[in-house]
Amino acid sequence: MKQIYRLEIVAQEDAYDRVCGLLALEVSFGWEEENLPTGETRFRIHCEQESYLSDLRDRIRRAVPDVCQTLSAVEEKDWVDAWKQFFTPVCCGSRFVVLPPWLADSPEFAERTPIIIEPKSAFGTGHHATTALCLRVISDLLDEGRLAAGQRFLDLGTGSGVLGIGCCKYGLRGEGLDIDPLAVDNALENRELNRIAPEAFTIGAGSIEAVKGRTFDLVLANILARPLTEMAPDIVAARAADGALVLSGLLVIQADGVEAAYRACGLPEARRIIDGEWCALVWA
Numbered sequence: 001m002k003q004i005y006r007l008e009i010v011a012q013e014d015a016y017d018r019v020c021g022l023l024a025l026e027v028s029f030g031w032e033e034e035n036l037p038t039g040e041t042r043f044r045i046h047c048e049q050e051s052y053l054s055d056l057r058d059r060i061r062r063a064v065p066d067v068c069q070t071l072s073a074v075e076e077k078d079w080v081d082a083w084k085q086f087f088t089p090v091c092c093g094s095r096f097v098v099l100p101p102w103l104a105d106s107p108e109f110a111e112r113t114p115i116i117i118e119p120k121s122a123f124g125t126g127h128h129a130t131t132a133l134c135l136r137v138i139s140d141l142l143d144e145g146r147l148a149a150g151q152r153f154l155d156l157g158t159g160s161g162v163l164g165i166g167c168c169k170y171g172l173r174g175e176g177l178d179i180d181p182l183a184v185d186n187a188l189e190n191r192e193l194n195r196i197a198p199e200a201f202t203i204g205a206g207s208i209e210a211v212k213g214r215t216f217d218l219v220l221a222n223i224l225a226r227p228l229t230e231m232a233p234d235i236v237a238a239r240a241a242d243g244a245l246v247l248s249g250l251l252v253i254q255a256d257g258v259e260a261a262y263r264a265c266g267l268p269e270a271r272r273i274i275d276g277e278w279c280a281l282v283w284a
Contacts, residue, residue, distance in 0.1 A: 005047055008069065010069075012066065019067060089108070093143075095143075101118060130248040130249045138220075146244060147217070152172070153175075178206075179207055208234040225254040254279075
């Protein structure tokens with residue numbers, strides 16, 4: 001039986017905000033929280049990469065030394081069973097619903113476009129606010145007629161492929177890039193689950209340099225504030241002259257700094273879509 005890894009963190013009430021803040025910055029794919037009778041909170045993060053969780057444990061230990069942490073291996077079956085309890089459908093905008101394979105035939109969302117995602121431990125499922133924000137923006141741009149079939153998109157940091165799949169469901173064509181080979185494998189699996197033709201959504205390893213000299217009608221980049229800032233000139237160059245650009249993976253407090261980097265590249269003021277502590281920047 002294949003194993004995955006679990007980092008369990010138990011934090012006292014006065015450490016809750018510090019742990020949440022660190023996880024928000026470091027764990028874009030989400031985590032579980034459980035309130036304990038003692039008043040403490042138990043956090044659980046699952047991942048196929050033990051080294052990732054080991055590094056995360058060390059960062060938490062340095063930042064919040066008074067929490068209790070346990071890193072262990074768990075059987076994949078146990079994790080999948082847990083996901084089936086946790087993974088609820090996610091409605092995004094007026095058009096999309098993200099579903100796991102075991103709910104693919106549910107009649108409950110007949111009026112929405114389903115995106116079927118095989119839950120993996122390190123990639124977007126739609127539960128994380130940044131993924132949901134991007135799907136909401138795509139839905140809104142389709143509603144506004146700003147996006148249409150036949151246009152080309154770039155999904156930078158594709159993760160599970162959920163954003164690119166959503167675009168393809170409405171006739172756009174494009175490509176997804178990710179620096180994590182496990183993400184690429186997951187995106188390829190989800191492309192097949194959604195019956196998206198490989199030529200409609202090409203998926204591969206790499207980052208923005210892989211498309212140097214090419215432009216797209218829609219550029220999606222759901223990553224983190226620092227790489228978004230560092231890659232600003234190249235990401236702006238990948239956007240067609242009349243194209244749309246959507247940046248996410250940002251905390252609200254990071255939005256000013258990231259937007260400034262893109263305005264320095266000649267873009268006007270962005271529209272901001274906010275969900276709790278998370279923000280998407282939109283040029284369209």
